[in-house]
Amino acid sequence: MGPVKEVKRKKAAKPAGEEFTKDFLVGLLRRMMEIRGFEDKVFELLARNVLQGASHVYAGQEAVAVGACAAIDQRDYITSTHRGHGHSLALGADLKLMMAELCGKATGYCKGYGGSLHITDVSLGILGMNGIVGASHLFAAGAAYGIKVKGTDQVAVSFGGDGSIQGNFFSSAANAAAAWKLPWIGIIENNGYQIWVRAADVYGITDLAQRAHGYGIEGRVVDGNDVLAVYNAAKYAVEKARAGNGPTIIECKTYRWYDHYGAGGAKIGVDGAFGLGYRSDRELRDWMAKDPIPRFRRFLVAEKVLTEQRADEIVAEVRQAVEDAAAFAKAQPLPKPEDGLRNVFAEGAVPLHTC
Numbered sequence: 565m566g567p568v569k570e571v572k573r574k575k576a577a578k579p580a581g582e583e584f585t586k587d588f589l590v591g592l593l594r595r596m597m598e599i600r601g602f603e604d605k606v607f608e609l610l611a612r613n614v615l616q617g618a619s620h621v622y623a624g625q626e627a628v629a630v631g632a633c634a635a636i637d638q639r640d641y642i643t644s645t646h647r648g649h650g651h652s653l654a655l656g657a658d659l660k661l662m663m664a665e666l667c668g669k670a671t672g673y674c675k676g677y678g679g680s681l682h683i684t685d686v687s688l689g690i691l692g693m694n695g696i697v698g699a700s701h702l703f704a705a706g707a708a709y710g711i712k713v714k715g716t717d718q719v720a721v722s723f724g725g726d727g728s729i730q731g732n733f734f735s736s737a738a739n740a741a742a743a744w745k746l747p748w749i750g751i752i753e754n755n756g757y758q759i760w761v762r763a764a765d766v767y768g769i770t771d772l773a774q775r776a777h778g779y780g781i782e783g784r785v786v787d788g789n790d791v792l793a794v795y796n797a798a799k800y801a802v803e804k805a806r807a808g809n810g811p812t813i814i815e816c817k818t819y820r821w822y823d824h825y826g827a828g829g830a831k832i833g834v835d836g837a838f839g840l841g842y843r844s845d846r847e848l849r850d851w852m853a854k855d856p857i858p859r860f861r862r863f864l865v866a867e868k869v870l871t872e873q874r875a876d877e878i879v880a881e882v883r884q885a886v887e888d889a890a891a892f893a894k895a896q897p898l899p900k901p902e903d904g905l906r907n908v909f910a911e912g913a914v915p916l917h918t919c
């Protein structure tokens with residue numbers, strides 16, 4: 565891992581001391597807006613059948629990715645899930661390369677071979693989205709083990725849904741991280757559903773972070789629609805891990821606005837997917853009223869960090885950047901059939917990287 569990590573991450577400035585700087589706070593808002601704008605576009609392209617394959621839209625959960633990723637540094641790692649566009653963008657992934665990959669274009673992040681579920685940019689510390697539920701936790705615990713062996717003060721953060729803690733991947737990750745005091749932070753994004761199954765119907769506990777205790781890990785619960793609450797919890801866990809004090813599991817309570825994947829129940833230009841058989845419109849409306857983006861915008865305006873006019877300008881800038889990314893992706897070439905097996909298998913000698 566070490567040798568390939570040439571950092572080019574575009575990040576919001578870090579807060580100085582105890583104070584949050586204006587740039588840091590506005591950076592959080594911009595990042596959330598960027599993710600929402602990107603996901604709105606993805607939804608539109610799905611609904612128009614321009615995008616092929618599955619895309620699991622992240623809208624509604626932006627505060628989790630942005631808050632957690634703002635707490636880590638350029639030297640750290642994240643692993644992500646099938647619903648991972650937001651995690652990659654929160655860490656500074658390129659909108660154009662993301663959109664090109666989703667459109668299956670040869671210049672996308674995975675040269676068009678991976679699509680939505682496999683965005684990876686190791687130079688940013690993104691060790692990959694993946695479609696195997698729960699595996700993100702194990703990958704990050706593996707990276708954390710590598711960090712421990714190297715003896716650096718990096719951390720590895722995994723994102724996973726409420727469904728991601730059901731199986732052996734999470735269990736193995738948590739058990740090893742606790743036993744070996746690994747610098748691992750497991751983020752559980754509890755958006756209430758695993759496809760169409762309500763978390764409340766398949767768990768005997770309300771706070772999934774309670775599971776942490778059985779492994780000997782500290783578990784915390786935060787409002788996942790409050791970007792600063794997520795940031796503060798993640799920052800605490802990061803500092804603890806860097807100091808050699810082991811893992812933390814953070815459950816972020818949030819909600820996904822669209823169907824599990826695709827555009828079911830939603831209309832272009834209307835936020836959220838209504839009329840789905842497994843959840844009520846009322847429930848969706850209640851959560852949309854807690855939208856993390858206007859909520860944080862209102863807070864920044866009230867605190868005089870930002871004017872309404874500047875906030876509107878950021879909305880327009882982000883919208884333009886997303887439109888540019890979509891136009892870029894549209895203009896890019898498809899991979900050539902004769903290149904089908906290139907970039908799939910390692911060619912020549914495989915370099916051995918020491919941990």
Ligand SMILES: Cc1ncc(C[n+]2csc(CCOP(=O)(O)OP(=O)(O)O)c2C)c(N)n1
Nearest residue numbers: 647695696697725726727728755757758759
């Ligand atoms: C190991 C494994 N089992 C089952 C699936 C099928 N599957 C895909 S997404 C999903 C639900 C995931 O729910 P959750 O982890 O809560 O994430 P969310 O989709 O809510 O973000 C399942 C069961 C899978 N991809 N991998």
